[in-house]
Amino acid sequence: MVIPIISVLFLLVAEPACALELKIASIAPEGSQWMQEMRKGASTIKERSNGRVILKFYGGGVMGNEKSVLRKIRVGQLHGGVFTGGGLSEIDPNLQLYSLLFTFRSKDEVDYIRARMDQTLLDELERAGYASFGFAGGGFAQLMGNLPVRSIEDLKGRKFWVPEGDAVIYAAVESLGLSPVTLPITDVMTGLQTGLVDIIGSSAIGAIAFQWHARLKFITSTPLAYLYATLVVDRQAFSRLTAEDQAMVREVMGGVYQNFDRQNTSDNQAALEALKKQGLIVVDPLPGEEKRWRDLAAAVNERLGRDGTFSPVLYKRMQDDLQRFRSETAAKKN
Template sequence: MRLLTVVCFTILIGFGLTVDHAQAKAKHLFKIASLAPDGSIWVTKFEDFTKEVSEKTGGEVGFRVYPGGVMGDDMAMYRKMRVGQLQGGGFTMTGMASVVPDFTVMSVPFLFNSYAETDAVRTSLMPDFREEFEKKGLELIAMTEVGFIYTMSTKPITTVSELQQSTSWIPSGDPLASAFLNSLDITPVQLTIPDVLSSLQTGLIDTVYNSLYGSIVLQWFTKARYVTDAPFAYAYGCFLLDKKKFDKLPKEYQDIIQESADRHFSDLIDATRKSNSDSRSVMSSRGVKFVEVEPETLQSLKNQHNLIIDQLKDNSFSDRIYQKTLKVLSDYRANQ
């Protein structure tokens, strides 16, 4: 058994070195960064994608992945792409708000009622998003998903008054979340995602917003142990490559990347939704309490959606992309 263990371990180590060596020797190497923690489904599924691309291109296209925010937040990653230190990344929609404002349209609070609706809108808007990213020298390879977002706090929150008395966090540079909370007379604390857990631990903030699975992988649930059981927004992201470097690839390799991405990132969205579903029981087993929101509170929050739209249009995203989003939603709902 000892000998078998040593042999297996040696094979695994050898395989890992072979993969790393192959990636390092790739003719076309893309250095990719992400805020997603190592070991999360976002990183493991992305690694499946990179292995397939490497195999199908005979090792000529490789990816070196830097997960867990080691290259900084979204804007730091984007700046590194601009100067050639990175050639791609996994970005949140918040991180891209100042680069491609229209990309944030799907995160309007209380816009969607189901994942089926998000799928319909995402499919319809992809050509628009791709065109806008191209103008910024970026190739939109795929969209990713965080999921529906919940309010999570160190104490129960079931009313607007309780939310106003808490200290809310929002991601730095998020115009939609800022406008929505400001409309409720709440001035949130803006922090980068890597700073949230320590800020919860020190008491700088006590209320955060995330998907159920996101709260687990980032360990926020260890401090924000009350979840207001009413999702209010949808969060997502994207996988981008530097367009100049992508365009230098042979057309065959471009097609391999896109075809592999279409398959693996579709699987990733399915896996993310399953993880969010499974996370409810995991969190409950770890002592997290899901609290019901009062109906009048929920209606009051939904009313804010209409109040802030005029403020958001043309400031956070264009009226054109918003109207197209509404049309897709209306058509989809009419056919259900």
């Protein structure tokens, strides 16, 4: 009787022989709400698939920066990763459209455009060979540094951090006559500590999560760029799941990212208030300066579209929708 009992116990605790493990990397800090919620989603997936599908998350940038993670996905060392729009530009440059400098003025504008363009961009990701589970907005990046920034002149001579691989932001910063310094997100803290960079664009929640706020003193109030992230999995690896399991994973992780999308706006506002309480000072641009920034950025964005950095057709579609929304909003106020 001993051998049969041992056999039964083994069957109860062993993973199914056909279990498929998807290894997914993220630069989100370990212990952060992002990692906790994604791992909860992974637990739900494992339970609902009876152990057939296992999502293993590597947080804290242990698998390297976004460029390294993408390379590891392509060689099969990883199956997926969590990326910012800029981090995915190597797959599809159009994923940077939402993050173009000074494009959006409010969350309402973002919501209007995303309701009309999210699916287009998600479809492009699928065609490029990646399954995605929706976009999670991260709020607006704002200029942050050790000195106040109220005008373009305040930026002259400053070392401006640009995320590694983000050719669009690099070109925009350079065209404004500034000095861009390219670094992966995982190296920004070191850059601030050593003086390699002295001004960054970050959301409040990101500045706290990565502890950058400890090296900063001022925040400029104007929204610089909209930030978002998405989890992608290599389609070839994902297709090894049954159709039923694929649908279930999309449902669960799609729900996780919808929750991120809803929660991040309020979390970012709370984070901004927390930064103020810790002594960071919010400053406004000088009169007329905000329009100047927007005009300069728009000219750069138009040129980048003409040069083929991203689709000029999609860019025009986004701008036309924005103008329509602004006109409708203005008409309602009158």
